[in-house]
Amino acid sequence: MARRSGLFPFAALLALSPAASAAEITADGARDLAASLSTYVGREAVEEGIVTVVPRGESYKVTIDVQRLVGAMVEGTGSVVRLDGELSFETAPLDDGTWSMTWVGFPSVSAEYDLPQGRQSVDYRFGLGEVTGVFDPALAYFSRMERKGGEFHFTTTDGETAAFGSMTYDGETITATPAAGGSIDIVASSVIDTLKESATRGGTTIFTALADRIETEAAIDGLRSLGLRDLLAFAVARKAGERLDAAAGAELKDKIRAALPLFDQMDASGAISRLSVTTPAGPFSAGPISFSVATTGIAAEGRYELAFAAEKLVLPALPMPPWSAALLPEGFDLAVAVTGHDLAAPAAMVIDAMDPTKPEPVDEAVLAAAAERILDPAAGLTLTLAPSRLASPLYEARFEGAMSVVPAEPEPAVSGTATVSLSGLDEIMALMQDHAATDPQAAQAAMGLTFAKGLAQVEPDGTAVWEIAVAESGAVTVNGQIMVPARK
Numbered sequence: 001m002a003r004r005s006g007l008f009p010f011a012a013l014l015a016l017s018p019a020a021s022a023a024e025i026t027a028d029g030a031r032d033l034a035a036s037l038s039t040y041v042g043r044e045a046v047e048e049g050i051v052t053v054v055p056r057g058e059s060y061k062v063t064i065d066v067q068r069l070v071g072a073m074v075e076g077t078g079s080v081v082r083l084d085g086e087l088s089f090e091t092a093p094l095d096d097g098t099w100s101m102t103w104v105g106f107p108s109v110s111a112e113y114d115l116p117q118g119r120q121s122v123d124y125r126f127g128l129g130e131v132t133g134v135f136d137p138a139l140a141y142f143s144r145m146e147r148k149g150g151e152f153h154f155t156t157t158d159g160e161t162a163a164f165g166s167m168t169y170d171g172e173t174i175t176a177t178p179a180a181g182g183s184i185d186i187v188a189s190s191v192i193d194t195l196k197e198s199a200t201r202g203g204t205t206i207f208t209a210l211a212d213r214i215e216t217e218a219a220i221d222g223l224r225s226l227g228l229r230d231l232l233a234f235a236v237a238r239k240a241g242e243r244l245d246a247a248a249g250a251e252l253k254d255k256i257r258a259a260l261p262l263f264d265q266m267d268a269s270g271a272i273s274r275l276s277v278t279t280p281a282g283p284f285s286a287g288p289i290s291f292s293v294a295t296t297g298i299a300a301e302g303r304y305e306l307a308f309a310a311e312k313l314v315l316p317a318l319p320m321p322p323w324s325a326a327l328l329p330e331g332f333d334l335a336v337a338v339t340g341h342d343l344a345a346p347a348a349m350v351i352d353a354m355d356p357t358k359p360e361p362v363d364e365a366v367l368a369a370a371a372e373r374i375l376d377p378a379a380g381l382t383l384t385l386a387p388s389r390l391a392s393p394l395y396e397a398r399f400e401g402a403m404s405v406v407p408a409e410p411e412p413a414v415s416g417t418a419t420v421s422l423s424g425l426d427e428i429m430a431l432m433q434d435h436a437a438t439d440p441q442a443a444q445a446a447m448g449l450t451f452a453k454g455l456a457q458v459e460p461d462g463t464a465v466w467e468i469a470v471a472e473s474g475a476v477t478v479n480g481q482i483m484v485p486a487r488k
Helices: 008-014 027-041 043-047 066-074 225-236 246-259 322-327 344-353 364-372 425-435 440-455
Strands: 051-056 059-064 080-084 087-093 099-105 108-115 118-127 130-136 141-148 151-158 161-178 184-201 204-223 265-279 282-286 289-296 303-311 331-339 381-391 396-406 413-423 464-470 476-478 481-484
Touching (some): 043 051, 059 099, 141 184, 225 246, 246 344, 344 364, 425 440
Antiparallel strands (some): 118 151, 130 141, 141 161, 151 161, 265 282, 303 331, 396 413, 476 481
C-alpha cells in the first residue's frame, strides 16, 4: 500500500460538502459521500477500504483504518505502531447545509521507535466521552462542538526513565462564526477535573504531581480556515515523499499564501485550582495558579504576550539559612510582551524563493536572509515588563519597564527604563541585621541593602522606589545617579 501523509485522517471532515437538505440516509448517499471523500483522501483510500462510509440508521458512519494507514507510514523505519480500536464518526446532513456529527471511536495508541538516546515507547489510552457537534462546510470547521466527560491515560519510557499520567475531563465546548475576508472566529473552553503525573528513573520516583480543576479559555480571531482546508487537501491528496512538478509546485505556493497569516490574533488563558508536586527535595504546592498567552499570526507587526501568576506558594526545603525562610515568596505575578518583530516579510521572502520541485525547496542563504528581516534594523525589538509582583509576608516588590534592542555592530544597542518598588525594606534590613553578627551571608546582604536604600526614593508610606534608565551609550542611572558611565 502506498504511504500517505500523516494529515490523512483529518481530511475526512473536509469531504462534508454543503448538504442540500436533510435527505434520507441511503446506500447511494453513502457512495456519494465516499466519492466526496476521495477528492481529499484519494480514490485509492476508498477503494482499498482505508476509509469506509456505510448508512447506519439516521446517519452515515465514516471509519478510517488508522492501523493500515500508520503501518504503511512507518514501514521500513524500524518503528512499531499499534492501534487498538477504530477512528470513526457518525454524520448526517441537516437542512441548513451543515452536518451533525457524533464521534463514535478513537483508537488507543502504542508505539516504539528509536532516537539517538535509545529506544523509546509511548502508550496512549483514550476514553472519548460524549463528543457531538455540527460541521459547517462554509466555515471548514465546527460551528459548534461539545464534549462531555472522557479520560486520557499515558505511559512513556526512555531508557531507565518512565512517566505515567492521567486526565479526567469535565467538558469542552467550541464555537465558530464567520468573520471578515472569509475567515472565522473561534471561541473554546474546557475543564479538566484532575491531572495526575509521576516519573521514575531506575525504579526511583523522581516526582509525583496532582493538579485539581484546570479551566481554560481560548479565542482565535480571523483563522484562515478555508485556506488551511485547501492546503490540507493538497497535502493529503499526495503520497508521502511524492515529488511535485512545476505546476503542482506553483499551486502549493499559492495555497500557502492564501492560508497566511494563518490567523489574526490568538488568546488563551487558564487557571489551576491547586497544584501539588512531591520531589526528593520535598513538597511543592501552589494555588490558585493562572496563566495567559496572546500572539499575532504571521504578521508584519508581531506581538507576543505571556502572563503567569501563583498564590499560596509552598517551596521545598532549600539549602538556605533558617532565618531566610521569611524571604521566600508566597505569591507572584509576571507579565511580559515582545513586539517589533515582522514575520510577514520573511515568510513572503521564503515562499517567493522556494522551489517545491527540489529535494531542498529553500536555500540556506534565503533562510538566513529571511531571518535577518524579522527585526527592523532601525526600530529593533521591544521587551515590555507589565506591572508584576513578588510578595511574602515580609515584603512586596513590584516591577515594570520596557527595553528596546536594536541590531548593531559590534553589539546590539540596548536602551530602556524600569521601575522597581519595594515595601517592607526596613523589615528585611532588620532581619538581616539580627543575624549579621553570626552569619556572614546576612552581614553581606545587609550591606547591599543599605547601599540600595541609599539610592532609593522613599515614599511617605516607606516604599522604596528605584527608577532605572539604560541609554544606548551604555550609561546606566538609578534615580538620576550614574551607576555605569557611557562607553567611550
